[in-house]
Amino acid sequence: MSEYPAESIDLHRRGLEARDAGRLDEAADLLRQAYEAGHPAGAHELGMMAADRGDERQAVGWWRRAADAGLPESAFEVGYAAERAGDRDEAGQWYRKAAEGGHTGGTLNLAVLTEHGGDVDEAMRLYRRAWDLGSDEAAFNLGRLYDDEGKGDLEAAGTWYTRAAERGNGGAAFNLGFVRQDQGDSAGKIEAWRRAADLGHPNAAFCLGLHYGESGDEDTAIVWFRRSVQETGHDKAGHNLSGIYRRRGDERGARFWSEFSTGLSGYSPEFEAFASAGSAAAIQQQDVLNDALGDGYISFDVDARTLDSGGRTFHGMTFLGSFSHVSQTWLWAWDNPHYSSDLPAIAPLRAIREHGERHAIPELVTGGLDLSGFPDPAQAAATMAIAAAGLLGGNGVRSCRVNDGKGSFYFHLDDPALPVAGFDHLAASRLLMTAAEIFPAEQRRVVRGFLAHHGCRIRESADVVDGLFPQGGQVTVAFTGEGRIKAISSGRTAAE
Incomplete structure (x- = not known):
């Protein structure tokens, strides 16, 4: 049986439902009634709502009421507010009250204050209590204290760092590597740093590189x-x-x-090798898609994988990513915090990412990229999106402006109702030269990729790449000694 009156429980439940639905005035009224009817969590939630509005004074007032009524999570919030205000003595009093109620954060923060106050033995007792309550950070701090910068009890330090790492603490795994190093265990050091890298520690992979x-x-x-x-x-x-x-x-x-970290002015050699091979065919397919779709307002559904444009609905949509025209950065949709990577319209991106991992192409596996060094960052983003989308087959890429023009979303379509580009000998020269301008260091690869895409029979020498197409067309490209296109001839064969 609950310790709170039944009426207060019902009011609290209804208040939370109203809050979650965005009816904040109604929620505040119901939660206030819940508190007055004997449910201290009503006051706690009112404090959280006030904090969300930026009204810390009112928030602390509500948390004090809930803490005085026995709620440890509210005592923690009052203590944390006091600590932010610089009053460690008051913070310690409230953290102790939270700890006495079994609150993990209160116990951990009390331990930290106690350590800073110089009572290391009591701090370690509190850290052990916080560990028992589920805090991996407490185990990290115990490891740190035992470690004592390599001068302490390394066995005990290793034990506590290992425990913290097993609960997902990357800092503990990283420090464990140094403990193993101090113990002369090189293999243990590498194992610990690998785990730290997998847990996202910012220095672990770098230290492995140095090693x-x-x-x-x-x-x-x-x-x-x-x-x-x-x-x-x-x-x-x-x-x-x-x-x-x-x-x-x-x-x-x-x-x-x-x-890479300051603003790219060009693609990686690995990306250029990948993208250049499909570039001319991708440009051709984009021309066909743009003609078919025309201009018009775009809306999309990431669950149904549909894109609406010009009054028509297209299927097989994949949300590729977004470009910020403010920061000049690209963000893959699988790394966008506003969307789940498992959404139907984002899940196909796994194929792009996996290709990037297999072939070590950084642009395809890094969630966000700073393209600010490119002469035209927006065009660089579009080129990257179109090239990557080629791994999905389909019809090409569509984009639209969002957030009052501050950003652009990019979508790939794979709808059987849309046309697919075939070989056009009249367009071949233009397509090859356009692609060659985008990837000047990979012009021979541009040509070979275009010919292979259309199923041609390729003959190649040091100076010439020649292709005969099943449909009857022929393309001959001559190169300079530096691998740049010198001349292109394209037309129908005599047999036609």
Whole structure:
């Protein structure tokens, strides 16, 4: 049986329902009635609503009432407010009240204040209590105290860091690596840092890169430095990568990684190799799609995978991502916090990401990319979206402005009702030259990819790539010694 009056429980429930539905005035009235009828959580929720409005004074007033009525979570909030205001003595009193009620955060914060006050033994007792209540951070702090910067009880430190890491604490796993290093356990250090990297610690992958680089395994060092830059934006990892690629004579790779965290001015060599092969065919398919769709207002449904444009509904929509015209950054939809990566219109992006992982293409596996160094960042984003969408097949990419023009959403369509581009010998020269301008360092790959896309029989020499198409067309492309297109001839074969 509940300790609160039945009427107060009903009022509290109705108040929460009204709050969740956005009826805030009604919610406040019901929660106030719930508190007055004997349910202290009504006062706690009123405090949370006041905090959401930015009214801390009123929030603390409600939390005090709930705490005085025995609610430990409210005592914690009052203590936290006092700590933010700089009153550690009052904060400690409220944290102790929360801890006595079994509140994990109150116990942990009381331990921290106690440690800062110099009573390490009592702090460790409180940290153990917080650990028993479920706090991985408490175990981390116990490991830190036992560790004592490598001068303490390393066995005990390792035990507590391991416990915290097992509950998902990346900092504990990272520090455990140094404990293992101090114990002379190199394999244990690597294992701990790998776990820390998987848990998202910002320095773990970088330290692994340093370890493998110092061990002479430069290829493995590259893998970890790249992961460090891509996942955490680690500037030093980018600098180290740039140096490795420059020593190897790869200036394009060196440039890319030196700019990764500050604003890219070009794509990675891996992306250019991937995207250039399908670029001319993608441009052709985009032309066909744009003609079919025309202009018009766009709306979309990420559950039904539909896109409405010009009064027509198209199916097989995949939400690729968004571009901010303010920050000049790209965000893949699978990394957008406003959407679940499991939504029907986002789930197909796994194929793009998996391709990027298999072929080490950073643009396809990094959630957000700063494109501000490109001459035209918006066009760079569109090019990247179109190239990546080629992995999904279908009809091409559609975009629309959002947020008063401050951003753009990009969608891929795969609707059988939409037309598919076929080989057009009249357009071939234009398509190849347009694609070659986008990927000037990969012009031979541009040509080969276009010919292969249309199923041609390719003949290639140092100076010429020649393709005969099943439909009867022929394309011949001559190259300079530097691999740039010198001349293109396209037309129908004599047999036609």
